[in-house]
Amino acid sequence: MWDAEHVSSLVSPLVDHAEVKSRIQAIAASDSPVIRVREVGRSLEGREVWDVTFGTGPTTVLMWSQMHGDEPTATSALFDIYEYIRLHEKEPAVQQVLSALTVHTVPMLNPDGSERFQRRNVQSIDINRDALLLQTPEGRLLKSLRDELNPAVGFNLHNQSWRTTVGKPPKGAAISLLSVAYDEERSVSPGRLLTKRLGAVVRDALEPFALGRIGKYDDSFEVRAFGDNLTLWGTPVLLVETGPWPEVNPDPMLLRLNYTALIHALHALADGSVHKADAARYDSLPENQTGGFYTIIRNVSIVTGTGIPSFTGDVGLVANRRVRIEDGKRVLVTQHSIDDIGDLRTAGGLFEVDGAGKVLAPLRPGAEVGTELALPAGKWDSTIVVGAPANVMMLAPLPDGRYRVERVFRGTT
Numbered sequence: 001m002w003d004a005e006h007v008s009s010l011v012s013p014l015v016d017h018a019e020v021k022s023r024i025q026a027i028a029a030s031d032s033p034v035i036r037v038r039e040v041g042r043s044l045e046g047r048e049v050w051d052v053t054f055g056t057g058p059t060t061v062l063m064w065s066q067m068h069g070d071e072p073t074a075t076s077a078l079f080d081i082y083e084y085i086r087l088h089e090k091e092p093a094v095q096q097v098l099s100a101l102t103v104h105t106v107p108m109l110n111p112d113g114s115e116r117f118q119r120r121n122v123q124s125i126d127i128n129r130d131a132l133l134l135q136t137p138e139g140r141l142l143k144s145l146r147d148e149l150n151p152a153v154g155f156n157l158h159n160q161s162w163r164t165t166v167g168k169p170p171k172g173a174a175i176s177l178l179s180v181a182y183d184e185e186r187s188v189s190p191g192r193l194l195t196k197r198l199g200a201v202v203r204d205a206l207e208p209f210a211l212g213r214i215g216k217y218d219d220s221f222e223v224r225a226f227g228d229n230l231t232l233w234g235t236p237v238l239l240v241e242t243g244p245w246p247e248v249n250p251d252p253m254l255l256r257l258n259y260t261a262l263i264h265a266l267h268a269l270a271d272g273s274v275h276k277a278d279a280a281r282y283d284s285l286p287e288n289q290t291g292g293f294y295t296i297i298r299n300v301s302i303v304t305g306t307g308i309p310s311f312t313g314d315v316g317l318v319a320n321r322r323v324r325i326e327d328g329k330r331v332l333v334t335q336h337s338i339d340d341i342g343d344l345r346t347a348g349g350l351f352e353v354d355g356a357g358k359v360l361a362p363l364r365p366g367a368e369v370g371t372e373l374a375l376p377a378g379k380w381d382s383t384i385v386v387g388a389p390a391n392v393m394m395l396a397p398l399p400d401g402r403y404r405v406e407r408v409f410r411g412t413t
């Protein structure tokens with residue numbers, strides 16, 4: 001359904017406040033009988049924050065996305081969910097959602113952070129550590145929405161580091177869940193039981209697409225965080241974190257997973273099936289770990305370019321996505337760097353490269369796949385060392401002592 005019906009941009013980090021605003025205005029102009037839009041406040045720099053609401057039922061749900069400005073996936077997924085509701089509003093399953101639930105959604109809580117593609121707001125405060133002091137206008141807005149609506153359940157929608165892994169051997173954690181605790185004892189109140197059951201619903205919905213890539217967070221109580229405090233204030237919260245996906249363009253699949261997770265959760269809340277879900281399906285999710293790599297080149301002979309003899313090992317590369325503003329437009333850049341060298345057998349990579357029988361060396365100027373070259377002795381201009389940009393080439397030895405370039409990795413893509 002998502003493939004046929006989504007309206008979201010396929011590269012969610014490129015969606016800025018202006019795009020959210022134009023989509024919100026289009027919803028408002030459509031005079032939809034089921035989807036309402038209202039401005040609920042402004043960011044510190046004066047950007048609008050909206051609540052998009054559907055349904056008129058007795059159970060109130062609150063979802064908010066992009067409290068961290070560089071965590072955009074669920075923002076686009078929410079616009080796809082509004083479209084799902086709009087397209088299917090006459091069908092019994094959506095009628096049930098609209099009559100059982102009132103769903104309030106804040107698609108972009110931290111527009112100033114989004115504008116800079118940074119986690120924090122313009123005060124450099126992490127809004128998710130401002131639930132008690134309420135020094136950020138965005139945090140105050142979320143608190144006042146909670147107090148106004150007193151939702152039965154909340155969904156706190158984020159992205160997590162691409163280094164997050166799950167399972168053994170470790171795989172990149174595409175989606176991680178947390179039934180948020182409200183005390184040091186991690187007590188299970190009826191509200192926490194509900195979010196555990198919702199976690200089970202989401203797990204069951206996503207496993208056909210992301211088996212082995214769904215994890216859960218350690219449920220330690222964080223006294224300053226919104227999820228923990230909303231749960232304490234009477235709105236139990238399910239945290240949903242979107243992580244990496246092993247494709248060069250991961251956003252479409254990550255959007256699909258968000259869309260599927262949220263639609264299943266809404267239907268389970270609306271038809272009551274959530275109360276029959278088995279919380280053990282949440283509890284038995286494997287816990288997240290960290291330290292995964294974007295690419296691991298294994299068992300390769302490494303020519304470092306620093307003048308030392310070559311040696312055999314694994315090379316782990318990490319990737320970080322940044323959005324730059326160039327000529328007023330958002331441009332997505334991925335920076336790859338060398339993060340570890342040695343025996344990385346306990347680690348996982350989103351992309352695994354078998355380097356057996358091959359040589360890894362710093363990328364030579366002009367070298368491309370198919371280039372044949374000799375390797376200079378001594379020190380090179382660029383080197384393979386931890387912390388360096390991942391400008392490297394994988395080589396196959398030729399009988400004449402030269403090498404053919406088989407793969408090229410670049411530090412910026």
Ligand SMILES: [Zn+2]
Nearest residue numbers: 068071158159
């Ligand atoms: Zn976050």
